[in-house]
Amino acid sequence: MPTATRSTVDRLDQPSAYFLGRQSRKRKNDRDRDDREDKERTPEAVSEDPLKDAATLYVGNLSFYTTEEQIHELFAKCGEIKRLVMGLDRYNKTPCGFCFVEYYTHQDALDCMKYIGGTKLDERIIRTDLDPGFQEGRQYGRGKSGGQVRDEYRDEYDPGRGGFGRAVAEERAKEEREYGSGK
Amino acid sequence: MGDYENRGRGGRGYNNRKRRYRGELRKETGGPISGLISQDDDDYDRRPQRRRYEEPPVVKIRKQLLSIAESLKKPEDEIRSISQALIENYDDEELRNNVLDLILQLTVEQPFKIPFVAAVILVSNPQKPEIAKEALVRAASDARKYLEDGSWRQFKLSLRFLGCLQGLFEGDGVFTVLEELFSRAIDLQTASSDDGLGLELVKIILLTIPYILSSSALGFEQQAASLLEKTDIIASTPHALEALVDPYPEAERPREPVLSLLQKQLQTEAGRDWELACIPRVWKLPLGEDGQDPLATATKHAFPEIPIPKSVNPGPKSLFPEVFFSAYADQEVETVPPSTEIASSLLRDALIDTINILDFNRNATARFLIDIDCYFSTDTFIKRATPFDRLKEVAGDKSTWKPEDVAVDAVFSQLFQLPTPEHKLVYYHSVLTEACKIAPAAIAPSLGRAIRFLYRNLDSMDMELSFRFMDWFSHHLSNFGFTWKWTEWSDDVELPDIHPKKAFIIGALEKEIRLSFAQRIRGTLPEPYQPLIAEAKEKDAPDFKYSFDETPFALEGKEIISLLRKKAPEVEIQGVLNLIQEKAMGVGIADPLIPSTDAYVTSICAIGSKSLSHVLSCIERCKERLLAIGPQSETARRQIISSAMDYWKDQPGVGVNIIDKLLNYTILTPMSVIEWALIDHNDQGRNLAKSHIYEMVSTTVFKVTNRVRQIVAARDQEGLPDDQVNMLNETLVREREEQKIMFKVIEDSLINCAHGTKDEIMENSNSVSVDERLLRKWPERWLKVFRRKFAVEEAVIGDAVRVQVKAED
Numbered sequence: 001m002p003t004a005t006r007s008t009v010d011r012l013d014q015p016s017a018y019f020l021g022r023q024s025r026k027r028k029n030d031r032d033r034d035d036r037e038d039k040e041r042t043p044e045a046v047s048e049d050p051l052k053d054a055a056t057l058y059v060g061n062l063s064f065y066t067t068e069e070q071i072h073e074l075f076a077k078c079g080e081i082k083r084l085v086m087g088l089d090r091y092n093k094t095p096c097g098f099c100f101v102e103y104y105t106h107q108d109a110l111d112c113m114k115y116i117g118g119t120k121l122d123e124r125i126i127r128t129d130l131d132p133g134f135q136e137g138r139q140y141g142r143g144k145s146g147g148q149v150r151d152e153y154r155d156e157y158d159p160g161r162g163g164f165g166r167a168v169a170e171e172r173a174k175e176e177r178e179y180g181s182g183k
Numbered sequence: 184m185g186d187y188e189n190r191g192r193g194g195r196g197y198n199n200r201k202r203r204y205r206g207e208l209r210k211e212t213g214g215p216i217s218g219l220i221s222q223d224d225d226d227y228d229r230r231p232q233r234r235r236y237e238e239p240p241v242v243k244i245r246k247q248l249l250s251i252a253e254s255l256k257k258p259e260d261e262i263r264s265i266s267q268a269l270i271e272n273y274d275d276e277e278l279r280n281n282v283l284d285l286i287l288q289l290t291v292e293q294p295f296k297i298p299f300v301a302a303v304i305l306v307s308n309p310q311k312p313e314i315a316k317e318a319l320v321r322a323a324s325d326a327r328k329y330l331e332d333g334s335w336r337q338f339k340l341s342l343r344f345l346g347c348l349q350g351l352f353e354g355d356g357v358f359t360v361l362e363e364l365f366s367r368a369i370d371l372q373t374a375s376s377d378d379g380l381g382l383e384l385v386k387i388i389l390l391t392i393p394y395i396l397s398s399s400a401l402g403f404e405q406q407a408a409s410l411l412e413k414t415d416i417i418a419s420t421p422h423a424l425e426a427l428v429d430p431y432p433e434a435e436r437p438r439e440p441v442l443s444l445l446q447k448q449l450q451t452e453a454g455r456d457w458e459l460a461c462i463p464r465v466w467k468l469p470l471g472e473d474g475q476d477p478l479a480t481a482t483k484h485a486f487p488e489i490p491i492p493k494s495v496n497p498g499p500k501s502l503f504p505e506v507f508f509s510a511y512a513d514q515e516v517e518t519v520p521p522s523t524e525i526a527s528s529l530l531r532d533a534l535i536d537t538i539n540i541l542d543f544n545r546n547a548t549a550r551f552l553i554d555i556d557c558y559f560s561t562d563t564f565i566k567r568a569t570p571f572d573r574l575k576e577v578a579g580d581k582s583t584w585k586p587e588d589v590a591v592d593a594v595f596s597q598l599f600q601l602p603t604p605e606h607k608l609v610y611y612h613s614v615l616t617e618a619c620k621i622a623p624a625a626i627a628p629s630l631g632r633a634i635r636f637l638y639r640n641l642d643s644m645d646m647e648l649s650f651r652f653m654d655w656f657s658h659h660l661s662n663f664g665f666t667w668k669w670t671e672w673s674d675d676v677e678l679p680d681i682h683p684k685k686a687f688i689i690g691a692l693e694k695e696i697r698l699s700f701a702q703r704i705r706g707t708l709p710e711p712y713q714p715l716i717a718e719a720k721e722k723d724a725p726d727f728k729y730s731f732d733e734t735p736f737a738l739e740g741k742e743i744i745s746l747l748r749k750k751a752p753e754v755e756i757q758g759v760l761n762l763i764q765e766k767a768m769g770v771g772i773a774d775p776l777i778p779s780t781d782a783y784v785t786s787i788c789a790i791g792s793k794s795l796s797h798v799l800s801c802i803e804r805c806k807e808r809l810l811a812i813g814p815q816s817e818t819a820r821r822q823i824i825s826s827a828m829d830y831w832k833d834q835p836g837v838g839v840n841i842i843d844k845l846l847n848y849t850i851l852t853p854m855s856v857i858e859w860a861l862i863d864h865n866d867q868g869r870n871l872a873k874s875h876i877y878e879m880v881s882t883t884v885f886k887v888t889n890r891v892r893q894i895v896a897a898r899d900q901e902g903l904p905d906d907q908v909n910m911l912n913e914t915l916v917r918e919r920e921e922q923k924i925m926f927k928v929i930e931d932s933l934i935n936c937a938h939g940t941k942d943e944i945m946e947n948s949n950s951v952s953v954d955e956r957l958l959r960k961w962p963e964r965w966l967k968v969f970r971r972k973f974a975v976e977e978a979v980i981g982d983a984v985r986v987q988v989k990a991e992d
Binding site: 007008009010011012013067068069070072073074077078079080084085086111114115116119120121122123 | 249285288289292293541542543544545546547606607608609610612613616658661662664694697698699700794795796836837840843
């Protein structure tokens with residue numbers, strides 16, 4: 001019998017599959033590395049849940065045009081905001097559609113998962129995910145051209161996030177040019 | 184029942200999202216047996232071909248139990264089928280534990296299903312009395328635990344489960360507990376007149392009675408009647424704090440406390456032979472071959488021990504009396520049960536519990552709201568989504584109660600619960616949003632009628648609630664493309680800004696803009712509303728007043744901003760500030776620190792105008808100088824507020840945010856904010872109608888009260904050493920005193936303001952104009968809100984102090 005009683009209805013304040021997947025990949029990598037480098041690694045260090053007291057959220061699917069003030073206005077409905085870090089294009093330093101919101105308490109972050117994740121901001125459904133905490137450098141997009149990875153290869157047009165994915169747009173522009181030059 | 188297209192999916196639609204987590208859950212629980220509802224769906228989705236194996240009985244029964252009453256099937260058939268499977272497999276220990284645990288878990292997590300899961304136990308009893316015996320042991324142990332923890336909701340639901348099983352018991356059954364509860368309630372009420380716990384106990388008694396009397400048990404009418412006679416004295420006496428939590432203090436109709444309504448409704452129902460029409464009687468079995476009811480001849484059980492301790496645990500929350508709220512009370516066709524009907528309380532109570540228990544999954548909550556008609560007797564409601572104007576024609580002589588109105592009304596009752604609802608307000612926003620997304624055709628028109636009711640009655644509504652309404656309304660619209668039929672309120676645009684309706688329109692638009700942007704919102708508004716959105720709101724950044732040469736100290740202002748921009752040394756900045764002060768003294772300005780502060784703070788705001796983080800980093804850089812202003816001059820400290828609010832006058836929301844951060848830096852004090860808003864800048868009381876002024880004052884007050892509560896929480900941690908407890912106690916005394924002074928200042932300035940407007944009116948005119956009458960209302964409305972806040976804090980902290988004193992004894 002499972003010891004902890006699961007609720008009869010799912011909870012919305014759980015970390016996403018994305019986070020859990022990354023965590024288990026990371027753990028696996030750590031393990032591989034540790035096996036090679038350090039056999040005396042303590043197992044407890046790994047089993048500690050990095051989200052146990054998390055007061056930070058990753059917020060995704062924002063429009064590039066959504067301002068800090070708008071984010072503040074919505075997210076403050078779950079509690080006072082300690083810090084708000086906008087996600088920026090690595091090269092242009094312009095907003096690229098995500099941010100980190102840090103509350104003062106873990107409970108506020110959980111409430112935000114339950115009550116705000118999946119609702120609209122600036123007329124887009126936004127995504128929230130519990131996050132172990134902001135670190136310098138994480139505010140920048142990790143995509144090839146400076147934005148988020150998802151905006152590289154997106155093949156549907158999203159006016160709030162710079163149109164087509166950049167790689168796709170590039171491809172199309174190239175085709176255009178080649179067509180124009182008579183190929 | 185049963186002809187709705189969405190019933191096939193009933194209660195299951197939201198489970199689809201579980202698929203994502205499935206892998207993890209399986210891994211954790213080590214097998215397919217878990218609290219999941221939708222494993223079948225998952226399997227089905229993955230493998231469209233026929234299943235090759237029968238799933239184990241435990242999985243099957245769990246699934247049936249979890250979805251009980253949700254589907255198209257007749258609940259009676261579901262109940263009998265579950266019961267049969269349980270009887271057949273009862274020897275399997277794992278299955279037995281699993282199923283009984285689940286039944287009790289459903290009791291406290293999905294209260295709509297209590298009569299149904301109780302019926303499973305009930306109809307199993309003739310064949311297999313062991314099932315009931317074991318279930319009672321577990322239910323009683325749960326109930327004792329809830330009692331010990333002061334978890335009153337769960338205790339109530341456990342009792343409801345037992346109440347539905349009254350037919351199982353020898354003797355008086357649940358009534359023995361109810362009688363004991365009542366004697367505790369009497370003790371509590373005699374001890375203190377503002378006791379809330381006693382009321383809660385009486386409410387639990389009254390809400391249990393209907394489930395006993397609609398159960399299979401016969402012949403308890405007399406006991407119920409005599410209990411009702413006794414509860415009358417407590418339930419019908421007005422509570423001391425009732426007036427504080429009245430949602431419509433200025434309405435003409437009398438206030439309706441939930442408890443006294445419930446008492447009257449039950450008395451009425453007693454007079455109708457306890458018809459209790461809305462509770463489903465799903466336990467009915469066909470008569471046996473001998474013509475006997477098998478339930479009546481089945482084995483009886485002793486009622487399990489549930490002793491009520493002499494001194495009951497009040498639980499973690501402070502309990503306040505409740506006043507009944509409905510947004511559908513005054514319609515020409517009844518769409519919700521009238522407050523004279525017991526159905527009104529039974530439906531509302533089950534809904535509120537469902538809503539508040541399931542805050543961790545708003546989609547599930549919304550699904551329950553939409554499916555409410557599945558859980559009550561067939562004729563309780565009219566068909567879903569019946570348009571309001573066709574109710575009479577569709578209903579004929581049957582019920583005109585709209586399931587979606589009843590459901591939405593319950594959410595509003597929580598959103599407008601005073602002093603505060605159980606969860607953050609945004610939870611209730613999100614439930615309404617989801618419900619609207621799941622069934623727009625049914626929910627949206629109901630919301631529309633509720634909005635019109637709320638708007639129509641803004642004049643008599645408690646002011647805090649009118650701001651909650653504004654906040655919900657703008658947030659809700661932001662989720663649905665900001666569409667609202669503004670034309671129907673067009674005439675009200677002509678009203679003076681201090682009219683509650685006009686103030687609502689202005690405030691709601693302001694909040695919409697804060698969630699979006701001015702141009703977008705302008706686009707959603709008809710012509711008459713256009714002037715309400717100033718052109719200046721569309722500017723990228725507000726003007727820097729010192730860039731206009733006619734502004735006093737224009738030169739110095741420009742100098743300061745450029746020094747700040749290039750991060751010049753502090754001495755250079757000080758030089759310019761000195762210059763302003765000297766000039767100011769020259770022209771006879773009493774406090775020369777005021778114009779220099781103005782130039783300094785305005786420059787900070789302008790440099791930080793790009794975003795909140797820009798202004799924050801600028802404040803951070805300048806904080807030493809800012810911190811030094813207050814101690815030199817209180818008026819200069821308040822000038823900081825004036826400068827920020829003046830710079831952001833077209834987007835006051837940004838200004839309010841900055842003030843909030845300045846408070847955190849202790850550059851401002853709570854008192855300075857309050858005095859700025861209620862004394863210096865009250866604009867003969869006109870500012871009291873502005874939502875951002877209320878926001879500024881109430882967030883400031885919250886900061887102070889929250890701090891006091893945190894000190895209490897820190898002190899009450901377990902295992903804290905004595906010296907730390909003592910230290911925290913000293914801090915508590917000091918902070919409580921400051922809190923008291925703050926509330927006193929609010930009170931005094933509002934009273935002054937009320938007198939001020941009166942005096943002015945006396946002087947200025949013989950006849951009191953509409954405008955003046957409106958003006959006079961605001962300080963009174965504010966007073967009501969802040970007196971309540973003070974009373975609540977006193978009660979909450981008072982409780983905490985009392986608990987500690989008790990613990991020391």
